[in-house]
Amino acid sequence: MNYADIEKLMNPIIKNFKVYDAMPSNETLIQKYSINSEKIVKLNGNENPFGPAPEVIDNLINIPINTYPDPELIRSRKSLSEYTGLNIENIVVSSGSDELIDLFFRIFVTPGDEVLDFTPTFGMYAVRAGLAGAKIVPVSRNIDFELDYESIKQNVSDKTKIIFLASPNNPTGNESTLEDIEFLLSLNKILVVDEAYFEFAKSTYANLVEKYNNLVVIRSMSKWAGLAGLRVGYGLMSKELAKLLMGVKNPYNVSTVAEESLIVSLKYVDKLMEKVDEIIVQREKLSDALDQIDQIKVYPSKANFLLCKLADNDIQTINNSLLNEGVFVRLFATKGLEKCFRVSIGSAEDNEYFYTKLQKVLKSQ
Known part of the structure:
Protein backbone atom coordinates (compact mmCIF):
# COMPACT_ATOMS: atom_id res chain seq x y z
CA MET A 1 0.00 0.00 0.00
CA ASN A 2 1.24 3.48 -0.88
CA TYR A 3 1.33 6.19 1.77
CA ALA A 4 1.23 9.89 0.97
CA ASP A 5 3.52 12.22 2.89
CA ILE A 6 0.72 14.07 4.70
CA GLU A 7 3.06 16.45 6.50
CA LYS A 8 4.71 17.46 3.24
CA LEU A 9 1.31 18.19 1.71
CA MET A 10 0.11 20.23 4.67
CA ASN A 11 -0.29 23.97 4.68
CA PRO A 12 2.90 25.09 6.52
CA ILE A 13 0.81 27.40 8.71
CA ILE A 14 -0.98 24.37 10.15
CA LYS A 15 2.24 22.56 11.08
CA ASN A 16 2.96 24.99 13.91
CA PHE A 17 -0.64 25.77 14.72
CA LYS A 18 -1.57 25.94 18.41
CA VAL A 19 -5.05 24.49 18.96
CA TYR A 20 -7.66 26.18 21.13
CA ASP A 21 -7.78 24.91 24.70
CA ALA A 22 -11.45 23.91 24.72
CA MET A 23 -13.13 22.65 27.87
CA PRO A 24 -13.21 18.84 28.02
CA SER A 25 -16.53 17.09 28.51
CA ASN A 26 -17.58 15.88 31.95
CA GLU A 27 -16.92 12.31 30.86
CA THR A 28 -13.37 13.14 29.76
CA LEU A 29 -12.57 14.90 33.04
CA ILE A 30 -14.06 12.08 35.12
CA GLN A 31 -12.00 9.49 33.27
CA LYS A 32 -8.78 11.55 33.18
CA TYR A 33 -8.78 12.36 36.89
CA SER A 34 -10.47 9.15 38.11
CA ILE A 35 -13.18 11.19 39.80
CA ASN A 36 -15.39 9.14 42.12
CA SER A 37 -17.68 11.90 43.36
CA GLU A 38 -21.38 11.03 43.09
CA LYS A 39 -22.20 14.68 42.37
CA ILE A 40 -20.72 16.66 39.48
CA VAL A 41 -20.98 20.45 39.48
CA LYS A 42 -19.84 21.84 36.11
CA LEU A 43 -18.84 25.48 36.56
CA ASN A 44 -16.15 25.74 33.90
CA GLY A 45 -18.00 26.59 30.68
CA ASN A 46 -20.11 29.69 31.43
CA GLU A 47 -23.22 27.75 30.48
CA ASN A 48 -26.76 28.58 31.55
CA PRO A 49 -27.73 26.40 34.54
CA PHE A 50 -31.43 26.78 33.74
CA GLY A 51 -31.22 25.65 30.12
CA PRO A 52 -33.33 27.02 27.25
CA ALA A 53 -36.89 28.26 27.39
CA PRO A 54 -39.24 25.25 27.82
CA GLU A 55 -41.00 26.28 24.62
CA VAL A 56 -37.77 25.64 22.70
CA ILE A 57 -37.79 22.02 23.86
CA ASP A 58 -41.50 21.64 23.07
CA ASN A 59 -40.95 22.96 19.54
CA LEU A 60 -38.18 20.52 18.61
CA ILE A 61 -40.63 17.86 17.45
CA ASN A 62 -42.12 20.30 14.91
CA ILE A 63 -38.86 21.21 13.15
CA PRO A 64 -38.53 19.85 9.57
CA ILE A 65 -35.00 18.47 9.80
CA ASN A 66 -35.32 16.69 6.44
CA THR A 67 -35.03 20.01 4.56
CA TYR A 68 -32.08 22.36 4.21
CA PRO A 69 -32.15 25.59 6.22
CA ASP A 70 -32.76 28.99 4.65
CA ASN A 87 -32.41 46.69 10.39
CA ILE A 88 -32.36 43.13 9.08
CA GLU A 89 -29.65 44.24 6.63
CA ASN A 90 -27.35 44.97 9.59
CA ILE A 91 -27.61 41.41 10.93
CA VAL A 92 -25.73 38.21 10.10
CA VAL A 93 -26.66 34.94 11.85
CA SER A 94 -23.87 32.46 12.42
CA SER A 95 -22.94 29.05 13.76
CA GLY A 96 -21.87 30.52 17.08
CA SER A 97 -19.90 33.75 17.33
CA ASP A 98 -16.76 31.71 16.53
CA GLU A 99 -17.90 31.52 12.91
CA LEU A 100 -18.13 35.30 12.71
CA ILE A 101 -14.58 35.62 14.04
CA ASP A 102 -13.44 33.17 11.37
CA LEU A 103 -15.29 35.06 8.62
CA PHE A 104 -13.59 38.34 9.46
CA PHE A 105 -10.22 36.65 9.20
CA ARG A 106 -11.18 35.23 5.80
CA ILE A 107 -12.29 38.62 4.50
CA PHE A 108 -9.65 40.96 5.89
CA VAL A 109 -6.54 39.05 6.95
CA THR A 110 -3.74 37.58 4.87
CA PRO A 111 -0.49 35.93 6.06
CA GLY A 123 -8.32 32.73 23.41
CA MET A 124 -10.17 32.22 20.13
CA TYR A 125 -8.92 35.49 18.62
CA ALA A 126 -5.30 34.33 18.82
CA VAL A 127 -6.20 30.86 17.57
CA ARG A 128 -7.92 32.21 14.45
CA ALA A 129 -5.03 34.58 13.83
CA GLY A 130 -2.70 31.59 13.86
CA LEU A 131 -4.87 29.72 11.37
CA ALA A 132 -4.80 32.73 9.05
CA GLY A 133 -1.03 33.02 9.22
CA ALA A 134 -1.39 36.39 10.90
CA LYS A 135 0.53 37.72 13.87
CA ILE A 136 -1.49 38.21 17.03
CA VAL A 137 -0.30 41.29 18.91
CA PRO A 138 -1.40 40.89 22.53
CA VAL A 139 -1.58 44.26 24.29
CA SER A 140 -1.58 43.77 28.04
CA ARG A 141 -4.31 45.35 30.12
CA ASN A 142 -3.36 47.30 33.25
CA ILE A 143 -3.55 45.94 36.80
CA ASP A 144 -7.33 46.53 36.87
CA PHE A 145 -7.73 44.84 33.44
CA GLU A 146 -8.51 48.19 31.78
CA LEU A 147 -7.12 49.23 28.38
CA ASP A 148 -3.75 50.96 28.17
CA TYR A 149 -4.13 53.58 25.42
CA GLU A 150 -0.42 54.39 25.16
CA SER A 151 0.50 50.75 24.77
CA ILE A 152 -2.19 50.34 22.11
CA LYS A 153 -0.82 53.30 20.14
CA GLN A 154 2.65 51.77 20.28
CA ASN A 155 1.44 48.39 19.00
CA VAL A 156 -0.98 49.36 16.24
CA SER A 157 0.62 49.61 12.79
CA ASP A 158 -0.08 49.69 9.07
CA SER A 176 -15.10 48.56 28.36
CA THR A 177 -16.24 52.19 28.25
CA LEU A 178 -17.61 54.34 25.44
CA GLU A 179 -14.30 56.20 25.56
CA ASP A 180 -12.51 52.89 24.91
CA SER A 186 -10.43 56.23 15.72
CA LEU A 187 -7.55 53.90 14.76
CA ASN A 188 -9.49 53.10 11.56
CA LYS A 189 -9.17 49.34 11.75
CA ILE A 190 -11.99 46.80 11.90
CA LEU A 191 -13.10 46.77 15.55
CA VAL A 192 -14.92 43.61 16.64
CA VAL A 193 -16.61 44.04 20.03
CA ASP A 194 -17.50 40.66 21.47
CA GLU A 195 -20.68 41.04 23.52
CA ALA A 196 -21.20 37.36 24.30
CA TYR A 197 -22.29 38.37 27.82
CA PHE A 198 -24.39 41.40 26.84
CA GLU A 199 -27.58 40.25 28.56
CA PHE A 200 -25.79 39.99 31.90
CA ALA A 201 -24.13 43.40 31.55
CA LYS A 202 -27.23 45.21 30.23
CA SER A 203 -25.11 47.60 28.14
CA THR A 204 -24.18 47.51 24.46
CA TYR A 205 -22.45 49.43 21.68
CA ALA A 206 -24.63 47.95 18.94
CA ASN A 207 -26.36 51.33 18.52
CA LEU A 208 -23.12 52.65 16.98
CA VAL A 209 -22.81 50.21 14.06
CA GLU A 210 -24.65 52.45 11.60
CA LYS A 211 -22.52 55.44 12.64
CA TYR A 212 -19.18 53.61 12.31
CA ASN A 213 -18.72 51.33 9.30
CA ASN A 214 -15.67 49.69 10.92
CA LEU A 215 -17.55 48.57 14.05
CA VAL A 216 -18.87 45.04 14.50
CA VAL A 217 -20.72 43.68 17.54
CA ILE A 218 -20.90 39.91 17.89
CA ARG A 219 -23.18 38.06 20.28
CA SER A 220 -24.08 34.54 21.35
CA MET A 221 -27.28 32.68 22.17
CA SER A 222 -25.27 30.20 24.27
CA LYS A 223 -25.05 31.98 27.61
CA TRP A 224 -28.28 33.85 28.27
CA ALA A 225 -30.63 31.75 26.13
CA GLY A 226 -29.22 28.34 27.02
CA LEU A 227 -28.53 27.25 23.43
CA ALA A 228 -24.81 26.43 23.81
CA GLY A 229 -25.23 22.95 22.32
CA LEU A 230 -26.85 24.30 19.15
CA ARG A 231 -24.05 26.76 18.26
CA VAL A 232 -25.89 29.88 17.15
CA GLY A 233 -24.86 33.52 17.37
CA TYR A 234 -25.15 36.71 15.37
CA GLY A 235 -23.30 39.84 14.34
CA LEU A 236 -24.46 43.45 14.14
CA MET A 237 -22.61 45.69 11.70
CA SER A 238 -22.89 48.15 8.84
CA LYS A 239 -24.91 47.01 5.84
CA GLU A 240 -21.70 47.10 3.81
CA LEU A 241 -19.96 44.63 6.11
CA ALA A 242 -23.05 42.46 6.50
CA LYS A 243 -23.31 42.08 2.73
CA LEU A 244 -19.67 40.96 2.61
CA LEU A 245 -20.21 38.32 5.30
CA MET A 246 -23.43 37.04 3.76
CA GLY A 247 -21.54 36.45 0.53
CA VAL A 248 -18.60 34.63 2.13
CA LYS A 249 -20.32 32.45 4.75
CA ASN A 250 -21.30 28.86 3.98
CA PRO A 251 -24.78 28.74 2.39
CA TYR A 252 -26.35 26.56 5.10
CA ASN A 253 -24.20 27.68 8.01
CA VAL A 254 -26.91 27.52 10.70
CA SER A 255 -28.97 24.36 11.15
CA THR A 256 -32.75 24.45 11.00
CA VAL A 257 -32.89 23.30 14.63
CA ALA A 258 -30.61 26.15 15.71
CA GLU A 259 -32.50 28.78 13.72
CA GLU A 260 -35.93 27.67 14.94
CA SER A 261 -34.67 27.56 18.53
CA LEU A 262 -33.32 31.10 18.23
CA ILE A 263 -36.67 32.32 16.90
CA VAL A 264 -38.65 30.63 19.68
CA SER A 265 -36.21 31.94 22.31
CA LEU A 266 -36.76 35.50 21.15
CA LYS A 267 -40.51 35.05 21.58
CA TYR A 268 -39.91 34.39 25.27
CA VAL A 269 -37.29 37.01 26.08
CA ASP A 270 -39.09 38.07 29.26
CA LYS A 271 -38.96 34.51 30.64
CA LEU A 272 -35.31 34.12 29.73
CA MET A 273 -34.40 37.48 31.25
CA GLU A 274 -35.96 36.40 34.54
CA LYS A 275 -33.41 33.58 34.60
CA VAL A 276 -30.64 35.98 33.60
CA ASP A 277 -31.59 38.22 36.51
CA GLU A 278 -31.51 35.21 38.84
CA ILE A 279 -28.00 34.39 37.62
CA ILE A 280 -26.97 37.98 38.36
CA VAL A 281 -28.40 37.69 41.89
CA GLN A 282 -26.50 34.44 42.39
CA ARG A 283 -23.33 36.02 41.02
CA GLU A 284 -23.44 38.80 43.61
CA LYS A 285 -24.24 36.36 46.43
CA LEU A 286 -21.32 34.13 45.50
CA SER A 287 -19.02 37.12 45.07
CA ASP A 288 -19.91 38.40 48.54
CA ALA A 289 -19.33 34.96 50.05
CA LEU A 290 -15.97 34.49 48.35
CA ASP A 291 -14.92 37.96 49.51
CA GLN A 292 -15.05 36.63 53.06
CA ILE A 293 -12.28 34.12 52.33
CA ASP A 294 -8.88 35.64 53.14
CA GLN A 295 -6.97 33.53 50.61
CA ILE A 296 -9.08 34.73 47.66
CA LYS A 297 -9.42 37.98 45.73
CA VAL A 298 -12.64 38.22 43.70
CA TYR A 299 -12.77 40.57 40.73
CA PRO A 300 -15.98 42.51 39.94
CA SER A 301 -17.93 40.94 37.08
CA LYS A 302 -20.66 41.96 34.65
CA ALA A 303 -20.89 38.47 33.15
CA ASN A 304 -22.09 35.04 34.32
CA PHE A 305 -18.80 34.12 35.95
CA LEU A 306 -16.30 35.32 38.54
CA LEU A 307 -12.53 35.50 38.27
CA CYS A 308 -10.82 34.56 41.53
CA LYS A 309 -7.15 34.90 42.47
CA LEU A 310 -5.49 32.79 45.14
CA ALA A 311 -3.05 34.46 47.53
CA ASP A 312 -0.52 31.78 48.38
CA ASN A 313 -2.13 28.43 47.64
CA ASP A 314 -0.97 26.32 44.72
CA ILE A 315 -3.66 26.69 42.06
CA GLN A 316 -3.12 23.24 40.54
CA THR A 317 -3.37 21.53 43.92
CA ILE A 318 -6.58 23.41 44.68
CA ASN A 319 -8.01 22.50 41.29
CA ASN A 320 -7.13 18.82 41.65
CA SER A 321 -8.81 18.76 45.06
CA LEU A 322 -11.93 20.39 43.63
CA LEU A 323 -11.94 17.86 40.79
CA ASN A 324 -11.88 15.06 43.33
CA GLU A 325 -14.94 16.66 44.94
CA GLY A 326 -16.70 16.71 41.55
CA VAL A 327 -16.37 20.49 41.08
CA LEU A 337 -3.62 34.64 35.58
CA GLU A 338 -1.28 31.94 36.88
CA LYS A 339 -2.93 31.95 40.31
CA CYS A 340 -6.47 32.51 39.03
CA PHE A 341 -9.50 30.37 38.35
CA ARG A 342 -12.81 31.27 36.76
CA VAL A 343 -16.03 29.93 38.20
CA SER A 344 -19.27 30.04 36.22
CA ILE A 345 -22.44 31.01 38.04
CA GLY A 346 -24.67 28.00 38.48
CA SER A 347 -27.89 27.39 40.33
CA TYR A 353 -21.88 23.12 46.79
CA PHE A 354 -18.89 24.79 45.12
CA TYR A 355 -18.45 27.24 47.99
CA THR A 356 -18.60 24.51 50.62
CA LYS A 357 -16.10 22.31 48.78
CA LEU A 358 -13.76 25.25 48.14
CA GLN A 359 -13.70 26.10 51.83
CA LYS A 360 -12.98 22.46 52.64
CA VAL A 361 -10.14 22.31 50.14
CA LEU A 362 -8.56 25.58 51.31
CA LYS A 363 -8.66 24.51 54.95
CA SER A 364 -6.87 21.28 54.10
CA GLN A 365 -3.92 23.11 52.53
Missing part, protein backbone atom coordinates in the same frame (compact mmCIF):
# COMPACT_ATOMS: atom_id res chain seq x y z
CA PRO A 71 -29.36 30.27 3.42
CA GLU A 72 -30.48 33.86 4.02
CA LEU A 73 -31.85 33.08 7.51
CA ILE A 74 -34.58 35.65 6.92
CA ARG A 75 -36.89 34.64 9.78
CA SER A 76 -34.17 34.61 12.42
CA ARG A 77 -32.80 37.93 11.18
CA LYS A 78 -36.29 39.43 11.41
CA SER A 79 -36.61 38.17 14.98
CA LEU A 80 -33.21 39.61 15.82
CA SER A 81 -34.17 42.89 14.19
CA GLU A 82 -37.07 43.18 16.63
CA TYR A 83 -34.82 42.21 19.54
CA THR A 84 -31.93 44.56 18.72
CA GLY A 85 -33.77 47.45 17.06
CA LEU A 86 -31.49 47.25 14.02
CA GLY A 112 1.79 38.52 7.63
CA ASP A 113 -1.00 40.85 8.73
CA GLU A 114 -1.42 41.75 12.39
CA VAL A 115 -4.39 41.48 14.74
CA LEU A 116 -4.67 43.14 18.16
CA ASP A 117 -6.34 41.81 21.27
CA PHE A 118 -6.09 42.79 24.91
CA THR A 119 -4.80 40.15 27.26
CA PRO A 120 -5.92 38.40 29.30
CA THR A 121 -8.92 37.70 27.07
CA PHE A 122 -10.82 35.07 25.08
CA LYS A 159 -0.14 45.89 9.22
CA THR A 160 -2.99 45.87 11.77
CA LYS A 161 -6.26 44.75 10.19
CA ILE A 162 -8.58 43.81 13.06
CA ILE A 163 -8.86 44.73 16.73
CA PHE A 164 -10.77 42.34 19.01
CA LEU A 165 -12.29 43.60 22.24
CA ALA A 166 -14.45 41.46 24.53
CA SER A 167 -16.89 43.48 26.66
CA PRO A 168 -17.57 42.18 29.24
CA ASN A 169 -14.15 40.62 28.95
CA ASN A 170 -13.67 36.89 29.36
CA PRO A 171 -12.24 35.84 31.81
CA THR A 172 -11.94 39.08 33.81
CA GLY A 173 -15.62 40.11 33.70
CA ASN A 174 -15.09 43.87 33.33
CA GLU A 175 -16.72 46.09 30.71
CA ILE A 181 -14.73 52.12 21.94
CA GLU A 182 -14.37 55.56 20.37
CA PHE A 183 -10.60 55.51 20.87
CA LEU A 184 -10.28 52.13 19.15
CA LEU A 185 -12.59 53.16 16.32
CA PHE A 328 -15.11 21.74 37.70
CA VAL A 329 -13.73 25.29 37.37
CA ARG A 330 -11.49 26.84 34.69
CA LEU A 331 -7.75 27.48 35.04
CA PHE A 332 -5.61 29.62 32.73
CA ALA A 333 -2.01 29.47 31.57
CA THR A 334 -2.23 33.12 30.51
CA LYS A 335 0.38 35.52 31.83
CA GLY A 336 -1.03 37.33 34.85
CA ALA A 348 -28.11 28.40 43.99
CA GLU A 349 -27.60 24.75 44.94
CA ASP A 350 -24.55 24.32 42.71
CA ASN A 351 -22.99 27.57 43.90
CA GLU A 352 -23.43 26.52 47.53
